[in-house]
Amino acid sequence: MIEALDIVLQNxxxxxxxxxxxxxxxxxxxxxxxxxxxxxxxxxxAERGIGAAAVGAIAEDDDMFVPGLIxxxxxxxxxxxxxxxxxxxx
Amino acid sequence: MSLGASNPEYVxxxxxxxxxxxxxxxxxxxxIRMGPSEIARFMEETEYEREINALGTRFSGVxxxxxxxxxxxxxxxxxxxxxxxxxxxxxxxRYLRKFDVMNLKTIIRGIYTETDPEEVQTDLIRxxxxxxxxxxxxxxxxxxxxxxxxxxxxxxxESLSDAHEEYEETGALxxxxxxLDREFYEHLLEDVSRSPGRTQPQExxxxxxxxxLQAEIDFRNARNALRLARSGADLDPAAYYIxxxxxxxxxxxxxxxxxxxxxxxxxxxxxxYGDRLSGALGRLREADSLIQFEHALDAALLQYADTLSSIYxxxxxxxxxxxxxxxxxxxxxxAIARGREVGxxxxxxxxxxxxx
Numbered sequence: 001m002i003e004a005l006d007i008v009l010q011n012x013x014x015x016x017x018x019x020x021x022x023x024x025x026x027x028x029x030x031x032x033x034x035x036x037x038x039x040x041x042x043x044x045x046a047e048r049g050i051g052a053a054a055v056g057a058i059a060e061d062d063d064m065f066v067p068g069l070i071x072x073x074x075x076x077x078x079x080x081x082x083x084x085x086x087x088x089x090x
Numbered sequence: 091m092s093l094g095a096s097n098p099e100y101v102x103x104x105x106x107x108x109x110x111x112x113x114x115x116x117x118x119x120x121x122i123r124m125g126p127s128e129i130a131r132f133m134e135e136t137e138y139e140r141e142i143n144a145l146g147t148r149f150s151g152v153x154x155x156x157x158x159x160x161x162x163x164x165x166x167x168x169x170x171x172x173x174x175x176x177x178x179x180x181x182x183x184r185y186l187r188k189f190d191v192m193n194l195k196t197i198i199r200g201i202y203t204e205t206d207p208e209e210v211q212t213d214l215i216r217x218x219x220x221x222x223x224x225x226x227x228x229x230x231x232x233x234x235x236x237x238x239x240x241x242x243x244x245x246x247x248e249s250l251s252d253a254h255e256e257y258e259e260t261g262a263l264x265x266x267x268x269x270l271d272r273e274f275y276e277h278l279l280e281d282v283s284r285s286p287g288r289t290q291p292q293e294x295x296x297x298x299x300x301x302x303l304q305a306e307i308d309f310r311n312a313r314n315a316l317r318l319a320r321s322g323a324d325l326d327p328a329a330y331y332i333x334x335x336x337x338x339x340x341x342x343x344x345x346x347x348x349x350x351x352x353x354x355x356x357x358x359x360x361x362x363y364g365d366r367l368s369g370a371l372g373r374l375r376e377a378d379s380l381i382q383f384e385h386a387l388d389a390a391l392l393q394y395a396d397t398l399s400s401i402y403x404x405x406x407x408x409x410x411x412x413x414x415x416x417x418x419x420x421x422x423x424x425a426i427a428r429g430r431e432v433g434x435x436x437x438x439x440x441x442x443x444x445x446x
Contacts (some may be wrong), residue, residue: 049099049404056103056173 032089039082046075096176098404104173105412108166111137112419115445121426122436126151129427130158138162155427159420160215164189166416167217170409181299181406183219184278185306185413187245190218191274194246195267197228201237202263220244234266249273272332275310278303279334295405298398302391302410305363308337309387312357315343316380319350336362351375381442388444392418418444 015023054068113121113136121129133155134142141158149157167186174182193214200210207229216225220241227240234257238250246269253269279300314330315338331340337360338346346353358364358371371383395411422443429439 052097053099053103056100057107060104060107 028089032086035085036079036082039078043075043078046078047072050075096178097174098178098406101170101173101178102404102408105170105409109408109412109415112415113423118422118426118443118445121423122439124426125430126155126427129423129430130154133158133423141165152427152431156424157212159423160213163416163420164215164217167413170413171219174409178406178409181296182409182413184280185303185410187218187274187277189215190220190244190246191270193218193220193225194228194241194270197225198234198237198263198266200229201232201234245277246270246273268330275307275332275334278307295398295402295407298402299406299410301362302395302398304335305391307332308335308363309391311335311338311343313380313384315347315353316350316383318347319353320380336360385442385444388414388418392444 051072054064054072057064058068121132124132127150130142130146130151133139138158141161142154145154145157145161167189170182171179171186193216196213197210199205200207200213211229214225216222224240224244228237231237231240235254238247238254241247241250249269249272250266253265256265257263311332318330331338331343333340337357342356346356354371354375358368364371392411392414395407395414398407399405399411401407422445425442426439429442434442
């Protein structure tokens, strides 16, 4: 993507078809990166509440450790699904 | 008012787990058939184990049960205050302050009757906001004046010191106790409703919690009014009126205390409580005992709090429902133990219990 931008900056003229394609691939990759990042942020936010509740439950009853752990990492699926976007775009 | 984020998820998880370990209704049926020492043994096998063991050498029988219950209650409610942060702490503590009021009253009465501090100490329920150090200092002082000085810096100081002047003139404890109650109820709704610059929340868990606190005030007023109407005592009802409720205003109360039926009608006509309490009010009309009515009130509140805690899972509602359920458990066990001690029959004890 940076290459593509450089070309645009240096030439300042109409882009060659090659440069235009480079640019579009660059944008697509940037979009995928943002998507994954946002998904990770959302997962983190969701895990905040669940983790707090899980720690509370474990404090009362040790047997809750495994269910608590599972519940806490469930929102990670968000990030995994978002990773799919990277492969589709890439 | 404490600052910082509140943590309802954590507190909720812990509270729900503890809620699940409370006695079930079948346990009460078992307990009703036991004598005091059997009840103590039964409690030793449940979560009261530590308290029963700690106190078992010093007390026996019903006293042992009573003190173990108080201590356990204090432990759990103290935990609630430890866990909660931010807004949640604010909401929980304003209700649990009623134990501060209770403790202060006990201590003041202890000083007044010159009871041994050791004995006073066993009667305290250390569940409120006052820390152990303050309470220990209160137990050490010899005069009420010094006791008032010890609580300087708490919300009770100002009204207590005003009431103390009155106490010096009359020598009666009533002004001091009224001052404590009044201070408690005034702070109950402080910052959450009807204060300038802040609008009262209309929906959501906090609005319901405020509704509950208002109900607490309303029921307190209703109880006082019913008792006054029943006993026919020549007291000024306005002196006992607590502001902040929605059921009565001061003039209503003055008018209704003279007329028992009109008072019951007034409660039944209120749209917030009329439907929920219709059963209890029916019984009250038949001139049954006030105790029945009060138990019906408790049961109605408890059920309402349970409903709320499933509607708003991550809010103060679950904590509230736990507090009510725990109080009910302690009161029920105490009623059973005391009832067995004086030899009441099983059905008579059952009437004293709040069972859903």
